Amino acid sequence: MRWIVRKTVLSVITLFCAVTITFFLYRVIPGNPVDLMINYYLSLGYSYEEALSRVLMMVPFVPTAPLHEQYVDFLKGVLRGDLGYSFTLAQPITRILGYAIPWTVFSVSISLVISFLLGIMMGMYIAYKRGSLLDKIISFYSSITTAMPQNILGFFLIWSLAIQLGWFPKELGPYGPRVDPSKFNLEFITSVLRHAALPILTYVLTSMGSWILMMKSSTISVLGEYYVTAAEARGLKDRRIVTTYVGRNAVLPLFTRFAISLGFMFGGALLIENLFLYPGIGRYLTIGISMRDYPLVTGCFLITSVATVLGNLLADLLYSRLDPRIRFE
Amino acid sequence: MKAWRILASGLICIMLLISMAPQSFTSIKTVTAQEEKSVWIRPFGYNPPPVGHFNYFISGSIAVFDWVFELMTHYFAANGTYISCVAESWQLDPDYMWFQVKLRKGVKFHDGHELTYKDVLATLYCVYLLKDRLWYFIKDVQVIDDYTIKFIFTEKTDYPVFYILWHWMIVSYTQYGSISDKVQQRIKEGKNIFDKTEDFQDLINELNQFRPETVIGCGPYKLKSVTETMIVLEAFEDYWNGKPPIDEIHLVRYATADLLWEALIKGEAHYVWAISPSPDLVRRLVTENPYAWTIRIPRPVGVTLYINKAKYPLSLVDVRRALAYAINRSEVGWVQYTGGCVPSEYVIGFHVPDLTRYLNQSFINQWLKDFKYEYNPAKAEQILQGLGFKRGADGVYVTPNGTRLEFTLVTGGGWINAPAAENLKAQLQKVGIKLNVQVVDTAVWSDAFYRGAYDLSGGVYGSPGFSFDEYYHKYMTLYPGHDPAKTWGQMHSVPWKTQPVNVTKLAKTIPLFPAQISQAELTEIYSTLAYITGNEVPVINLYQPAVVILMDKRFVFPTDPGYWNGLGSYELHGLRPLFTFGWLRPKVNLTVESVVGGTLSLAPGRYEYGKGDTVTITATPLSRYRFERWEVDGSPAGTDTTLTIKMDRSHRVKAVFSSIIYKTLTVLPVEGGTLSIAPGSYEYEAGQTVTITATPSSGYNFERWEVDGSPAGTSTTLTITMDADHTVKAVFTRIPYEMYIGIVVVIVIIAVAAYLILKRRGK
Structure with missing residues (x-):
């Protein structure tokens, strides 16, 4: 039992680390969704001011807010079961994942x-x-x-x-x-x-x-x-x-x-x-990465991380069943 | 364990069997249903629901709106004219202070309700939430009646006209009314989104999150179904301009360009709009697809090389000019666009093919002649050497202060692709300029671009008629690399003006065109900006790709290049009149069957017409034949010799003539009278009745008719039915004059005798 508890705690920590790294990694690489979407509207013939105005209207977070504030908001959302909102696809992430999974x-x-x-x-x-x-x-x-x-x-x-x-x-x-x-x-x-x-x-x-x-x-x-x-x-x-x-x-x-x-x-x-x-999921992950749709990418990775950690846990449990030499202790 | 294995194996086998089953297993029914429909198929990129959605105003929507929604008018950029759609008429105040639109009555939406001012306002008030520039110029909206709306402007302008009449499509009040009503209410309360966005934030959020289940418009097609790989639109029966001739439009998603082109080559898709596709694909298309009709049209936008003037030595105008001379624009263009492109003739910052359209030829000849920057690597080096630059040990020029001419080209977003960037690198290397190419994804590129983190970068330039001011705005003020305060300077001199001009102000003035700027003033602005750009070289125009459009000859469509040339940028929007006005129609066949006994104005054979055409055919019988009737698709369709047939589908037409049987009537010569039909032989249609009248001459009496030698009556009029050949003879008899003389003689003799007798007795 202690082993399971220890493994579960370790899994949660692993998950937390994976999500945190993903969150920051995608936000520090060059490129941002606002510029990309501005470019899109510019290509449609909008002026820069109009394009910026339209994009800011659609982006559900303030892209200029400090990263740690965005991170805290993100974590709060995750705990509430709210993975955020894809501004590229204009949908809640949970809805997209619910369809894709x-x-x-x-x-x-x-x-x-x-x-x-x-x-x-x-x-x-x-x-x-x-x-x-x-x-x-x-x-x-x-x-x-x-x-x-x-x-x-x-x-x-x-x-x-x-x-x-x-x-x-x-x-x-x-x-x-x-x-x-x-x-x-x-x-x-x-x-x-x-x-x-x-x-x-x-x-x-x-x-x-x-x-x-x-x-x-x-x-x-x-x-x-x-x-x-x-x-x-x-x-x-x-x-x-x-x-x-x-x-x-x-x-x-x-x-x-x-x-x-x-x-x-x-x-x-x-x-x-x-x-x-x-x-x-792979398709939406591609869209998320190419469009720097942070919530979408983070949501996809969160699901993958949770599943992988659970898979690991399952492997450990199965291993002990398959190989009598392995014991939890 | 064994049971599990058997079950798993069984499931896999069943799955494989089903997956390999003939496709007809599931599609027989559909194919049959499709046969009678005319379907137009085009490739279409979209995200299927639930990710893709139908909110017209928000990104990520499934862009079927150009078929489903309707515009007030259709605008033809080529000649600047509007054609009425649901706006019946419109009027712009001669003083540019108001604009009034009158809507067409009886226009139905797909949900059955009639278009009124409410739908127009629902559209425009949602546009208000986008903070669209249109609303900068609208002070008030007055509803005159259900079909008439008047827009009062904030200042003299005609900017809103284009946006009201063509840019925004009319959404349904039944879908967007609840949001637009609230917007209207807030505006009435004195709130203004341009002053304080927060006052409208809840409505902005509401619009953002609005996800209509379907899309309701008053356009020619209504949404039928959406799946992962295809959207089906069906013709709207109650469309204001009549039911469209194409029954269904299929918008198909293709996974890769190869699969798309394979479908096009096999004729499984009917249209494509492709930027400079490979010549091999186009060749295959026109040789293997017998229905392919293609046209190559110019794009009003091209590829340009942005120069970061904030960085030394690019801040030196002569270095920028040397770059312009060092690049063979034709060579690099063909590297990027193997399907063809047009190298820019001048380096003036805008679409060069439009040059003479917007600028006077005399001006071009006089002032722009030095801005062709024709490929001349020797001259490029000469300029660099003139600046005191010397080649280093590795062949790269070095400035007098030791800075190497080594630049970074950040390319992404597809403006300058990797092979073209490498070609630029090779070209510049020849003149001692080293280029480090960074090919990055669009996001990284745009990040570098907006921050000015580049020496050279790819971008676009446009036509004066297409966001021209925006491109100049970008060159001069938008990007940090072009910060006018640092490098460009707002004031520039041109040789034909005594005072320097403010380029930023000039570029920003244009959006008000033409209300506040005359054509002459506009030309002057373009001329000034073209000269300054050519002289300062903040950008180097490189080339503009061509667009290839495929249409399918199984449809009738306009083939006038003038129409297609307008589709360089606004592809979907530009295609609208094909559907609005029924310019795109499926071909239907008219088979005219061969005939005996007459000729037709349309020779027998198989003809193709556009669905809905009207065809008139005239039948002319040959001699000894009679036109009997028309038969259309096997059914009788009239006995008039002229047939007018509506080609609502393929038809088979047959003209029926019948030969006429003639009988000979021989009228024998007569003596003692005349006949109404002179003696001789005559042919009459079998069964016809012929009437002959006999008139005896003086001294004769008509005695009888003899038909075929037999007596046939004694009346002077004979009616004979031509059921066989007949010989008619009229018999007249001569009156006997001798007898009358004898009688007279006898009477005279008797009278004389009597006189003589009486006379003797009287003695």
Whole structure:
């Protein structure tokens, strides 16, 4: 119990630090939303005074106020559940996040689970077959896709599978353009699944490689352990050795990362969401960063931070369940 | 555990199966529904709800307003004329102190209510909360009647006219009325937002936070649906100018430019407005898309190089001039805009193609001839050497006080892109000027720009007719780098004036045009500012990109370049008349079927017309044929030889002629009389009745008719039905004169005999 309390306190402190750093970091980098929005209105033919007047009317905080005052206001808001107001999108941050999170969680969680499961299975397989042609091919694939930007592969998949072959809808977005999203019916569900297929495929293909490589490395390491040799010497069935002795031990380090990834999942997949017009957190984070929309960026990072910290906590708890050698104390 | 695995695997399989299912599974119904509709598709960037919204006055809105809302008039920048929309008429006080607008009656909003002064005021009072410059000039608003509003000005001006008539679209009182009424009330209470914003802060917040569920206007299209990737607008049945000819407008979001161009090339989108797209894409578009119609139009804005005059040695005008000579504007322009651009001919701070439109040619020839700054690196170096600068060991010039000619170019916001910046660097290196290029994002760039934290920076210049004063304002006063108090100085001399002029004052005077400035005065201001800019070189005009517009030939649209040239800046607003006045219409086909027995004024074939056109066709039967009727789409459509058909959709037209059967009537020669039809052969339409009258000559009597050799009556008039060929003969008989003479002779003989007998007896 003491361990849980200690971990929880540590998590809160971590969260506080992450949010604080994010808050200040984005406010000290060059560029500010007022200038950007002034430029926007100038481009529409407004005079500078008019543009400034319009922008100041829309900015819900005083951008010239001292940073510490803005910070205190922000913290007070967070404690009240008010993450602020996006002046770029003219919406409360909670409303934007409320809309974006389900899409991100839906697409990224499925992708993450699939890539994790496929990754550990393939990683373990090629660890057993190390040195074989298959090992070389899969390892090469893993190295390439791990380094490849997701949007490049994504664009290739859109081009080939959607546009050229027509297997997937070439209208991107989370559902078809003629589907009424207010009706949760079969047409909507089908459309959502069809439109999610390519983003998920992109995510799986690009993230699976790292799981494969980690699992391969971990499995090879476990295969060298004496208890595996002992199990083989005892004449245990291969399947039991693979699952109970090798698999379970090899996957342990990956679980920690998986749990953290679950938290990072709330940060969305920036490149994929922007490419596929997916209205997830990643898309709004991009808008926030490019427009110096501080509340929006801070809100997105707050969610990601909370989820990551919780993911870490979950990993710690799970680890003790998976590995009897680990105890809370 | 096994069950969990099976369940998970099953779910994944189902998901994959569904995702790979044929697309028609979900779209059959929609496709069928779409077939009968005319749909215009254009790419459109927007943030879908709930993030995007429909508050017209606040940023982040989904900009469908140019279709959904209506303007008082449409303004044509090219010739400065207004065409009536919902403003039926308007009048500006000859003394520029008031402006009156009369609204068109019977204009319906999408929610059914009729446009009145309330809707106009709802718009303008919300604009008031934006502290728009329009309201600087409005002292009072008087409602004359439901359809007439009079604006009283604070001073002599015509500035509000443009903003009332064209700039702001009319929102619905039913949506914005509650806010505008409160604004009006506050103003009545003597409060003024320009004096004390706080008095209106709650209303500003209310307007900021107002999120209408939909958008209600009186424009040609109403909002039908919004999804993540498409907005559908449908034609408004009760639009004041008649139901628009295009049934739906689809505004489609494309994830990347590649996908957008792929759709355009395949003809899946009907319009694009693109700044200097790659020539390869345009080539593919016009060769692979048979319906592509493109036009290249000039932009009234171009790219300029701002020079921070606050920094030595850029504070020396000769160094700025050397820079101008050192840059090949054509080369750098084509590096940035591979799709084409026009290098600036003069360095005068505004859109050079407009030069002769705003300045006298004699003035240009006399005073601006030195401001072309044609590419001349030798001259650039000559100027630098004339200042006593010497090349250092690395080839970079050094000033006499040891300052290297090494400058930082901060570029961002897309004004000067990275390749163009590198090209500038390479060009300046040749003349001994080192350029450090910093390519940053828009936010960092604008931060540096506004703080003057740069030596050189990218920016824009505009046309005199497009925020000209604002650009000069920027050059001279706005940015710290151009602080007139430090570097520029407000007073400048021009050779044709005896007194120095205040450039800031001149630039700021223009917004009042033309009420307080005559055209001659305006030309004088432009001339003065052009001369000072060319002489002082606070900016170097570089180039202006071209815009390529694609239209789809499956629609009828204006092809006059004069119309499209006006869309260089106000793209969406400029497109409005296509929809307001029905200038953009889907093409419909008229198929004229081939005919036998006659000719048509429109030869048989397939013709394209704009939906709503009226077509007139005339049918002329050939000899021995008769025009029977028109058939339109298989149904009878009149027997008049002229058909007028409204092309509300595609039609198939057929003219039906029938051949005429003739029968021969042979009238045989006659003796003893005449006939109403002279002897001979005649053709009559089968079934026709022919009447012949016989008139006997003197000494003859008509005896009978013989038709085909058989007696056919003794009346002098014969009516014969031409059911077959007939031969008609009239029979006359001669009266016997000999008999009458014999009788007379006998009578005479008898009389003579009788006389002689009586005479003997009397002896």
